[in-house]
Amino acid sequence: MVSLQIWSIIDQNSIGLIFFQILKNVDYIIIGQGLAGSILAYTLIKAGKTVHIFNQEKINTSSRVAAGLYNPITGRNMVKTWKADEIFTGLEHFYRQLELWAEKSFLYPIKIYRPFFDVSEQNDWQIRASDPIYTLYIESITYKSAKENIRDPIGGISLKPSGFVDINSLLDACRAKFNSSNSYTEGIFEKDSLEIRKNSVIYRGISASKIVFCTGISPISFFDWLPFKPVKGVILKIKNNLNLNFILNRGIFLIPQSDGTIKVGATYDWNDLSEAPTIEAEAFLKNKFNELVDGDFEIIERYVGLRPATPDRRPFIGMHPEFQTLCTFNGFGSKGVSLTPYCAEHFYKHLEHNENLNPAVSINRYYSLF
Numbered sequence: 238m239v240s241l242q243i244w245s246i247i248d249q250n251s252i253g254l255i256f257f258q259i260l261k262n263v264d265y266i267i268i269g270q271g272l273a274g275s276i277l278a279y280t281l282i283k284a285g286k287t288v289h290i291f292n293q294e295k296i297n298t299s300s301r302v303a304a305g306l307y308n309p310i311t312g313r314n315m316v317k318t319w320k321a322d323e324i325f326t327g328l329e330h331f332y333r334q335l336e337l338w339a340e341k342s343f344l345y346p347i348k349i350y351r352p353f354f355d356v357s358e359q360n361d362w363q364i365r366a367s368d369p370i371y372t373l374y375i376e377s378i379t380y381k382s383a384k385e386n387i388r389d390p391i392g393g394i395s396l397k398p399s400g401f402v403d404i405n406s407l408l409d410a411c412r413a414k415f416n417s418s419n420s421y422t423e424g425i426f427e428k429d430s431l432e433i434r435k436n437s438v439i440y441r442g443i444s445a446s447k448i449v450f451c452t453g454i455s456p457i458s459f460f461d462w463l464p465f466k467p468v469k470g471v472i473l474k475i476k477n478n479l480n481l482n483f484i485l486n487r488g489i490f491l492i493p494q495s496d497g498t499i500k501v502g503a504t505y506d507w508n509d510l511s512e513a514p515t516i517e518a519e520a521f522l523k524n525k526f527n528e529l530v531d532g533d534f535e536i537i538e539r540y541v542g543l544r545p546a547t548p549d550r551r552p553f554i555g556m557h558p559e560f561q562t563l564c565t566f567n568g569f570g571s572k573g574v575s576l577t578p579y580c581a582e583h584f585y586k587h588l589e590h591n592e593n594l595n596p597a598v599s600i601n602r603y604y605s606l607f
Contacts, residue, residue, distance in 0.1 A: 263287040266440055266448040268426050271300035272404055272573045273581075274451035275411040277566050278420075279335055280581040284589070289443050290415050293425045299453060300573070302542035304472055304492055304500050305402035306484070307575040308349055309374045313488075315351065315358065315394075317374070318572065319551070319597075324579045325374075329398055331578040341410035346400040347493075348376055349484045352389035352529070359391050374398075386479055386531045399484065401492055402574050428458060438562045447556075447588065449564040453545045460565045463553050463603055468546045469510050470571070471518040472502035474538040479530060489525040498537055501526055503571070514539040546570040554584050555600035564588075565600060 265281055267274050270292035278288045295301070307328060309321045318324070332344040353359040362378055365371040379392035415421035422441070431448070432439040438448045450457045454467040474494070481493040492500040504518040519539070526534065547553060547568040557563040566584055569576050586592040596602060 260439070261289065261443045263289045263420075263443060263445050264447075265289075266291065266438065266443060266445040267451060268292075268448065268457070269451035269453065270294075270408065270412060270415070270421070271451060271453055272303075272408070273300075273453075273566055273569055273577055274449075275408055276335075276577045277449065277451060277581045277584065278415065279338065279411065280578075280585050283334075283338070284585055286589075288415075288420055289445070290421045291426060291440070292412075292421065292423060294423065299470075299542040299544045300404050300408060302470075302472060302540040303404055303544075303571075303573065304490065304502055305404045305574050306399075306486075306490055306492065307401065308396065308399050308486065309575075310349075310351070310394075310396050311572075313354075315362075317371070318575065320579065321374070324575055325398055328575060328578060329400075332402060335407070335411075339407070339410035339414055341406055343403040343406040343410065344400065345403065346398065347482075347484055349396045349399040349486050350384065350387075350389075350393055351396065351486050352384075352387065352393035353391050354487070356391060362394055384485075387485065388529055388531065393487075395483070401484070404574070426452070426457065433560055433562060436562065447562050447564055449566050451566050453567065454543045456565070456567065459557055459560070459563050460553070460567075460600075463565070463568070463600060464548055465553075465568065466507065466546045466548050467510055468544045468570070469506040470503040470542050470544055471506075471514050471522065472500055472540040472542075473519070473522055473536050474540070475499050475501055475534040475536055477530070477534040478532055485529060487529055489522060489529070491526070491530070499534075501534075502540075510543060512541055512543070514541050544570050549597075551597050552576060552580055553600050553603075554580060554598045555587075555594055558604050 264286040265288045267278050267288055267290045270290050278290055281288050309318055309325045311318045329346055336342055336344060366375060366378055374396055376395035376397045378394050381392050382389050383392055412421060430441055438445055450460060456463060456465060476498055485491040490502060501522050504521055545568050553565050553568040580598060587594050
């Protein structure tokens with residue numbers, strides 16, 4: 238909706254000078270159109286809310302270089318990821334609905350195969366196979382080598398639901414939708430252009446009830462007190478004679494691409510936060526690859542991204558402690574594809590229906606730092 242606001246200024250000769258400013262009124266302004274900003278915007282739109290997105294496009298954002306993997310069983314100890322039962326029940330359905338809205342395909346459901354690390358782990362999964370807590374996520378278990386050219390002497394486990402999202406395609410398709418409804422503006426966020434009122438904000442001619450910052454590792458100064466722990470990740474795109482029809486995941490991941498290449502990743506570096514790949518990172522991925530697969534490979538491309546990780550591996554969601562019209566929806570780290578849809582719906586219910594935020598994701602847990 239557009240409203241016309243008029244200010245009158247009377248000069249010394251009582252001549253009225255009328256200034257007009259056109260304001261576009263929306264429910265939410267969103268700063269950042271990475272995975273978090275795109276999914277939050279879509280969640281609000283499908284709930285009947287209006288949004289306007291401001292975004293500064295960068296090539297090496299974590300969303301643009303991420304592999305987009307989703308996986309219910311994670312870590313060296315192979316345990317269910319946080320909130321797995323709630324998150325994964327409707328995850329693929331969410332992305333299918335988003336594909337329909339965005340008029341683009343970007344979801345690729347594909348099984349994950351994890352070779353057993355040792356006999357102890359193999360025994361653990363023999364027991365878990367009959368445990369209803371885990372049966373939902375087990376596709377099959379093998380107890381001897383089952384995959385050609387894969388180093389899995391004592392077998393492994395195939396997991397579900399799993400796969401990957403082509404995040405670049407998702408972001409491009411969502412941007413096209415936002416542009417088609419005049420809900421997208423390209424450009425760097427300028428703090429001095431933001432007017433904060435008691436029950437609303439105004440930014441660059443747009444008025445909203447709230448502004449939500451989804452800015453990755455570059456938190457706006459309003460939220461720079463949150464303890465981000467950015468981590469650098471390197472991913473390689475390779476050519477190899479493997480004919481993978483599954484994702485191989487053990488210490489690193491190997492994700493087959495539609496063009497016959499494979500994405501191999503990823504590294505985790507909390508010290509070197511430069512935007513360049515390193516010899517050490519490449520050597521690490523090569524060594525891990527050789528532990529999992531017979532044969533060598535040719536590197537086609539290298540990707541580097543800085544993930545907006547947090548100390549407790551939970552996102553930062555909530556309203557500013559002083560300005561309730563300012564919000565953040567950020568810090569999803571390497572689990573963005575699986576966590577963001579669940580958290581976007583959770584945040585929407587908090588914003589529109591006053592449902593309490595889960596303390597595990599609420600920025601209340603860090604108010605003492607403010």
